Amino acid sequence: xxxxxxxxxxxxxxxxxxxxxxxxxxxxxxxxxxxxxxxxxxxxxxx
Amino acid sequence: xxxxxxxxxxxxxxxxxxxxxxxxxxxxxxxxxxxxxxxxxxxxxxxxxxxxxxxxxxxxxxxxxxxxxxxxxxxxxxxxxxxxxxxxxxxxxxxxxxxxxxxxxxxxxxxxxxxxxxxxxxxxxxxxxxxxxxxxxxxxxxxxxxxxxxxxxxxxxxxxxxxxxxxxxxxxxxxxxxxxxxxxxxxxxxxxxxxxxxxxxxxxxxxxxxxxxxxxxxxxxxxxxxxxxxxxxxxxxxxxxxxxxxxxxxxxxxxxxxxxxxxxxxxxxxx
Numbered sequence: 001x002x003x004x005x006x007x008x009x010x011x012x013x014x015x016x017x018x019x020x021x022x023x024x025x026x027x028x029x030x031x032x033x034x035x036x037x038x039x040x041x042x043x044x045x046x047x
Numbered sequence: 048x049x050x051x052x053x054x055x056x057x058x059x060x061x062x063x064x065x066x067x068x069x070x071x072x073x074x075x076x077x078x079x080x081x082x083x084x085x086x087x088x089x090x091x092x093x094x095x096x097x098x099x100x101x102x103x104x105x106x107x108x109x110x111x112x113x114x115x116x117x118x119x120x121x122x123x124x125x126x127x128x129x130x131x132x133x134x135x136x137x138x139x140x141x142x143x144x145x146x147x148x149x150x151x152x153x154x155x156x157x158x159x160x161x162x163x164x165x166x167x168x169x170x171x172x173x174x175x176x177x178x179x180x181x182x183x184x185x186x187x188x189x190x191x192x193x194x195x196x197x198x199x200x201x202x203x204x205x206x207x208x209x210x211x212x213x214x215x216x217x218x219x220x221x222x223x224x225x226x227x228x229x230x231x232x233x234x235x236x237x238x239x240x241x242x243x244x245x246x247x248x249x250x251x252x253x254x255x256x257x258x259x260x261x262x263x264x265x266x267x268x269x270x271x272x273x274x275x276x277x278x279x280x281x282x283x284x285x286x287x288x289x290x291x292x293x294x295x296x297x298x299x300x301x302x303x304x305x306x307x308x309x310x311x312x313x314x315x316x317x318x
Contacts, residue, residue, distance in 0.1 A: 010091070011098040011164040018101045018160045019082060022108070022153055026078075026263065029149055033270045040277035047284065 058135050059276040061269045070266040077259035084252040092249075098164040105157040107256035108150045109179075111264050113217055115147030116186065118268070120214040123207035134279075137203040140210055141193050142271035144186050146264060151183045166230060174223040175231035182220055185213040199279070 009015060062070070085103035092099035122140030125131040158176065159169045170176065189209050193202065224233045245253060 009086075009097040009100075011096065014160045014164050015086070015097055015100045018157050019086065019104065021156060021160075022104050023078075023082075025149065025153060030267065030270070033267070033274055037270065037274045037277065040274065040281060043281065044277065 058133075059273060059280065061139070061272045067266065067269050070262060070269070074259065074263040074266045077255070077262055081252070081256050081259045084248070084255060089248045089252040095165055098161060101157050101161040103252050103256045104260075105154060105161055106253060107260040108157060109154040110257055111260045112147050112150040112154055112182070113221065114261070115143045115150060115264060115268075116182070116210075116214055116217050118143040119147060119186075119189075119210045123210040126203055126207045127211075134199065134203070137199070137206070138272050138275045138279075139268070140207065141190075142268050142275055144189050144193075144210065145271060146267050148183065148186045148190060150260075150264075151179065151186065155179060155183060171230050173230045174227040175220065175229050178216060178220040178223045182213075182216045185216055189213055 060067075081103065085100055089100070089103070091097045119140045122136040122138075122143065126133070126136040126140065155176075158179075162171070163169050189206065192209055193206050195202070223229065224231055
């Protein structure tokens with residue numbers, strides 16, 4: 001169960017992928033909510 | 048005199064804007080600190096080495112999924128209970144379920160990424176994995192159910208019932224590692240002996256991960272709730288506008304008196 005260390009870390013490809021993916025998913029979801037909320041608020045104010 | 052629309056406006060937010068902003072920043076800082084501890088601060092595991100660093104997001108993601116579906120079940124029960132029935136609970140349930148689905152998806156993906164170096168496979172037909180996948184699809188179905196066009200009342204009713212049924216899978220997921228022989232390890236903290244098998248910086252990082260994700264969950268719940276409320280408000284205004292247009296279209300136009308309007312059907316031929 002050994003792999004060559006990358007960035008001083010074993011299994012770095014799995015670990016980094018997991019952390020980056022989590023950040024991307026949660027960040028993307030937050031951004032989607034913020035953009036849709038702004039759009040909805042703008043449309044509400046314009047009426 | 049009271050403004051009849053005031054209560055509707057008031058329930059468009061769960062938290063005060065300033066609380067939501069503080070919560071958002073606190074979540075961001077907590078997640079950054081978690082990344083520092085999870086990737087560098089905590090020591091590598093004796094057996095799994097650095098692959099175990101995925102635990103600091105995999106386990107909190109799973110716990111938040113439980114929490115989110117628990118809140119969905121609670122919101123649904125409060126909507127179904129006549130004394131507490133309010134559109135607020137339906138929105139809380141809907142917003143929480145969506146966040147729960149995202150955290151369940153993350154739990155499955157992170158588990159797969161962790162399983163590959165440790166078990167040698169991306170996926171196994173293991174009780175914990177299968178029941179978690181079932182949980183994901185159950186709540187995906189719940190979200191699809193929410194999108195079926197209908198009156199707010201009937202949508203809330205059917206979704207509340209569906210949420211309570213789907214929640215049955217949450218304890219099955221949690222206890223699956225005790226009830227069946229599984230490849231997945233038993234609970235590190237909440238195991239049968241209630242004996243935490245994690246200590247020191249590793250335990251701190253895990254608990255900090257739970258705290259960071261809980262802050263993020265509450266923040267996202269507030270934001271998603273507001274978006275749901277704004278969407279419902281827009282739908283209400285669209286319906287009101289459509290009704291007003293329909294009423295205006297059916298009204299006689301200009302100086303035409305009711306008696307002078309032809310009763311012949313539109314498009315009827317005079318043969």
